[in-house]
Amino acid sequence: MRYANRIALVTGAGKGIGRATALRLGAGSAAVAVNDINQAAAEEVVSEICSSGGKAMAVPADMSKHNEIVSMIDAVKSKFGDIDILVNNAGGSCSALGKFVPFLEQNDQQLDWEIAVNLKSAIISIQEVIPAMIEKKYGRIVNLSSITGVVGMPRIPVYAATKGAIVSLTKSLAMMYGEYGITINAVAPGAVATRPGMEKLGEATFLKRACSADEIAGLICYLCSDEAAYITGQNHLIDGGRTLGTKPEDGEK
Amino acid sequence: MILQGKTVVVTGAGGGIGRAICLRLADDGARVVVTDLKQENAEKVASDIRAQGGTAFAYKADVTDSAEVRDVAKQILSDLRQVDILVNNAGGSAALLGKLSEFKDAPEEVWSWVINLNLMGTMRFTQALLHHMLERRSGKIINIASIAAEVGIINRVDYSAAKGGVVAMTKALAMEVGPCGVTVNSISPGLISRSTDPAGTETSEGTYLKRSGSQNEVASLVSFLASSEADFITGVNYTIDGGRTLGPTGKGKA
Ligand SMILES: NC(=O)c1ccc[n+]([C@@H]2O[C@H](COP(=O)([O-])OP(=O)(O)OC[C@H]3O[C@@H](n4cnc5c(N)ncnc54)[C@H](O)[C@@H]3O)[C@@H](O)[C@H]2O)c1
Numbered sequence: 234m235r236y237a238n239r240i241a242l243v244t245g246a247g248k249g250i251g252r253a254t255a256l257r258l259g260a261g262s263a264a265v266a267v268n269d270i271n272q273a274a275a276e277e278v279v280s281e282i283c284s285s286g287g288k289a290m291a292v293p294a295d296m297s298k299h300n301e302i303v304s305m306i307d308a309v310k311s312k313f314g315d316i317d318i319l320v321n322n323a324g325g326s327c328s329a330l331g332k333f334v335p336f337l338e339q340n341d342q343q344l345d346w347e348i349a350v351n352l353k354s355a356i357i358s359i360q361e362v363i364p365a366m367i368e369k370k371y372g373r374i375v376n377l378s379s380i381t382g383v384v385g386m387p388r389i390p391v392y393a394a395t396k397g398a399i400v401s402l403t404k405s406l407a408m409m410y411g412e413y414g415i416t417i418n419a420v421a422p423g424a425v426a427t428r429p430g431m432e433k434l435g436e437a438t439f440l441k442r443a444c445s446a447d448e449i450a451g452l453i454c455y456l457c458s459d460e461a462a463y464i465t466g467q468n469h470l471i472d473g474g475r476t477l478g479t480k481p482e483d484g485e486k
Numbered sequence: 487m488i489l490q491g492k493t494v495v496v497t498g499a500g501g502g503i504g505r506a507i508c509l510r511l512a513d514d515g516a517r518v519v520v521t522d523l524k525q526e527n528a529e530k531v532a533s534d535i536r537a538q539g540g541t542a543f544a545y546k547a548d549v550t551d552s553a554e555v556r557d558v559a560k561q562i563l564s565d566l567r568q569v570d571i572l573v574n575n576a577g578g579s580a581a582l583l584g585k586l587s588e589f590k591d592a593p594e595e596v597w598s599w600v601i602n603l604n605l606m607g608t609m610r611f612t613q614a615l616l617h618h619m620l621e622r623r624s625g626k627i628i629n630i631a632s633i634a635a636e637v638g639i640i641n642r643v644d645y646s647a648a649k650g651g652v653v654a655m656t657k658a659l660a661m662e663v664g665p666c667g668v669t670v671n672s673i674s675p676g677l678i679s680r681s682t683d684p685a686g687t688e689t690s691e692g693t694y695l696k697r698s699g700s701q702n703e704v705a706s707l708v709s710f711l712a713s714s715e716a717d718f719i720t721g722v723n724y725t726i727d728g729g730r731t732l733g734p735t736g737k738g739k740a
C-alpha cells in the first residue's frame with residue numbers, strides 16, 4: 234500500500250479537495266487525521282475511511298487560530314504519532330465567511346482572517362510538524378495554492394496574495410529542509426467544481442470542463458507518495474489550461 | 487496497472503531516461519513502442535521489457551529525419567492501430583557531438599543540429615501522430631524538456647533555447663488540441679544520474695536534496711502524467727530537480 238505506516242494530517246478535510254485527499258490517503262493505508270472547523274463534517278469523513286477498512290481520527294479545529302492548531306496537532310501526535318504527510322488545504326476567500334466583501338471595504342478583522350486561514354495556518358502547521366520530520370529524515374508537505382497566486386484574480390486580491398505567498402513559502406522551505414528528505418510542494422488548482430452549479434467554470438478552460446475535487450486529490454496524493462521524492466519546491470498547476478494564452482484583443486481570434 | 491490497454495510511443499528510448507520510461511510504462515500495463523536512432527538500442531530495450539513479461543515493439547526512428555518520422559508513425563499506426571500516449575524524449579546537447587562551447591564560438595551547424603534534435607524532433611513526432619489522436623479525440627503528449635528551459639545552462643545556449651521552445655510549444659499546442667481531448671505537458675528534469683542505480687544517490691551540492699535524481703524518478707512522473715489521474719492537467723511544465731532551480735545560486739555554473 235502506497236502510504237502504509239504513514240501518518241497524515243489533512244486540514245479543512247470535511248469537504249471538497251481536502252475530503253477527497255483524506256479518502257485517498259486512507260484508502261492507501263495511511264492513518265489519517267481529518268481536520269475541519271466543522272466537527273460533524275470531519276467525523277463523517279472519518280467514518281467513511283474507517284468503514285472501508287482504513288484508519289482515521291477527527292481533529293476539529295479552527296485553522297485561523299494559532300492555539301487551536303497547536304493543540305489539534307498535539308492530539309494527532311498523541312493518538313497516531315508524528316506526522317509524515319501534511320496537506321495544508323484549509324482555506325478560502327473572504328466570501329467563505331458568508332458574504333463577499335469588496336476589497337475597499339474589507340476591514341482589519343476580515344483581512345486578518347483571510348491571511349490567517351490561507352497563509353498563517355500553513356506556516357504554523359509546518360512549524361509544528363517539521364522537527365519530527367527532520368528527526369525521521371522523511372516528510373511530505375503539500376500546500377494548496379491556486380492559479381490566483383500565479384496569475385492574479387480580480388475581486389479577491391487578498392486571497393490571491395495569500396496564495397502567491399504560499400508558493401513563495403513552499404520554495405524557501407523546500408530549500409531549508411530538502412537535505413532531511415522532506416519535500417515541500419504546492420498544488421495550484423484552477424477550475425474545480427466542488428459544488429453543484431460550479432460546472433460553468435469549465436468554459437474558461439481549454440479542456441472545456443471543470444474538474445472534480447478528486448482529480449486535484451490525485452495530484453496531491455502523488456506528491457505525497459514515496460515515488461515523488463525528487464520533486465520539491467514546485468507549484469503544480471492543474472487547471473485544464475485555464476491560465477494559458479493571453480487575453481484576446483477585440484477582433485483577435 | 488494504470489495504463490492497461492494503452493499504447494505508448496517513446497522516442498530516443500534506447501538511452502538512459504527513455505529506457506526507464508519504457509520499462510515503467512510497461513510495468514503499468516501499457517504496450518510500449520520503443521523507438522530510437524539506433525535500431526539495436528530499441529531492440530535491446532524492447533527485449534528487456536519482454537523479459538519482464540511486458541509487451542514491446544522496436545522501431546528505428548531518427549527524429550531529425552522528417553521522412554523517416556512520417557513513415558515510422560504510419561507503420562506504427564498500421565501495426566498497432568492505436569497510440570494513446572507519445573513521450574518525446576529524444577534529445578541532448580552538443581556534448582553528444584563533443585562540441586560544447588560558448589555561443590560566440592558555436593558553428594551554426596552545431597546549434598542548428600541541437601535545435602533540430604530537441605525542438606524540431608519533438609514537433610515532428612508530435613505532428614506525425616497528432617491527427618490520429620485528434621480523430622480519436624483522445625491522447626496525451628508528454629515532452630521531456632529540461633531545467634535549461636527555465637534557468638538556462640552555460641555553454642548550452644542552443645540546448646536552452648531548444649528546451650525553452652519545447653516548453654512554449656507545449657503550452658501553445660495544449661490550447662489548440664485541448665478542446666479535442668488531447669493534453670500536452672512537459673517535464674523538466676534537473677540532474678539525472680546516468681547510472682541505472684535506482685536511488686540516484688550521486689551526491690550533488692547543487693540540489694537541496696543533496697543528490698541527483700534517478701531515471702526511475704523521472705519515469706514515475708511520466709507515468710503519473712500518462713495516466714487518467716492527469717486528465718485535467720494540460721499545458722504545464724512540471725520540474726523534477728531536487729530543488730536545483732530554487733533560489734539564486736550566484737554561481738552561474740551548470
Ligand atoms: N475549489 C477551487 O476551485 C479551488 C481553486 C484553487 C484553490 N483552491 C484551494 O483549495 C483548498 C480547498 O478548497 P475547496 O474548494 O475544497 O474548499 P471547500 O470550501 O469545498 O472546503 C473547505 C473546507 O475547509 C473547511 N474550513 C474552512 N475554514 C476553516 C478553518 N478556519 N479551519 C478549518 N477548516 C476550515 C470548511 O469547513 C470546508 O470543509 C483551499 O485552500 C482553496 O483555497 C480551491
Ligand SMILES: NC(=O)c1ccc[n+]([C@@H]2O[C@H](COP(=O)([O-])OP(=O)(O)OC[C@H]3O[C@@H](n4cnc5c(N)ncnc54)[C@H](O)[C@@H]3O)[C@@H](O)[C@H]2O)c1
Nearest residue numbers: 498500501502503523548549575576577578632675677678
Ligand atoms: N540526463 C539528464 O540529466 C537530463 C536532464 C534534463 C533533460 N534531459 C533530457 O532527457 C532526455 C533523455 O536524456 P538521456 O539522459 O536519457 O539521454 P541519453 O543520451 O542517455 O539517451 C538519448 C537517446 O536518444 C537517442 N537519440 C539521439 N539522437 C536521436 C535522434 N536523432 N533520433 C532518435 N533518437 C535519438 C540516442 O540513441 C539515445 O538512445 C533528453 O531529451 C534530454 O535532453 C536529460
